[in-house]
Amino acid sequence: MTSQINANTRLDTWQAQGFDPHNCPVREILSGVTSKWTVLVLIEMDSGPKRFNQLLRRLPDVSRRMLTQSLRDLERNGLATRTVLNTRPPGTEYSLSGLGRSLLPPLLNLVDWASQHQAFIVTARQRFDDQEPSA
């Protein structure tokens, strides 16, 4: 139970000293957790456990290979759990763990930021690309 006061202390420390590259929450944790497919899978799982093919259908542009890998990643990091169901043919069900659930509020805040500024950013990109068509 870390207090907000301590959170501010942490923030000040980061900005003053930077992260140790070999023990850095951004490098080691965050960048793996905020990749395109893991974010979308986490959002899907927030509304209840999901099966593999169910996720495939809801995310039509993820390949089986990347879905498998994203799910393994989430499982490995303790954000999701995998359960084999005793059905025929046997199914698997993926659910959020407590840790995974704790990630969703801050993650959805960020997704909401992206959603709110999406149009503006797309416009900025067009301006930039028009100025420098060299690349």
Next chain:
Amino acid sequence: MTSQINANTRLDTWQAQGFDPHNCPVREILSGVTSKWTVLVLIEMDSGPKRFNQLLRRLPDVSRRMLTQSLRDLERNGLATRTVLNTRPPGTEYSLSGLGRSLLPPLLNLVDWASQHQAFIVTARQRFDDQEPSA
């Protein structure tokens, strides 16, 4: 100026219908903005404008090539501005734009989540890798 009530409506809509893959804030915006180096550069820039080599020194494990690319990305998306200084040899200064500044609070919340759960996640990874040493 989107209200919290509307934010909840958006959230409910996403979870019920999912994102349109061809116009998706996670796929189009977020995944580009939350990569390892862009996050670290944004955090660095929060304490004031930074020069190219200054960033290189503060992030000893970023290559020049990736720093260049991350800064161009931030500039292209309108999160940062690039200013050439009239010094010899000429320097460049990178600053957060208003949009970039608006991203930092939710982004730092997420970094804080990663920081708080880092040790737990590392442990979960070890457990997982011990169980499945096949890979």
Next chain:
DNA sequence: CATTTAAGTCTACAATTGAGACCTTATGCC
């Protein structure tokens, strides 16, 4: 005259990602 500093670029190689064929087991359908 060689070095340093500034802000990059360029090249070669390694790692990640994507598209999509293939696998296994079991059940329903004709």
Next chain:
DNA sequence: GGCATAAGGTCTCAATTGTAGACTTAAATG
């Protein structure tokens, strides 16, 4: 019987991305 379907993946190959680090240009400094 024999084929299609569904489940949850794996496998291979090609394309995209990332990394390491040598090289560039131009002025100032020792």
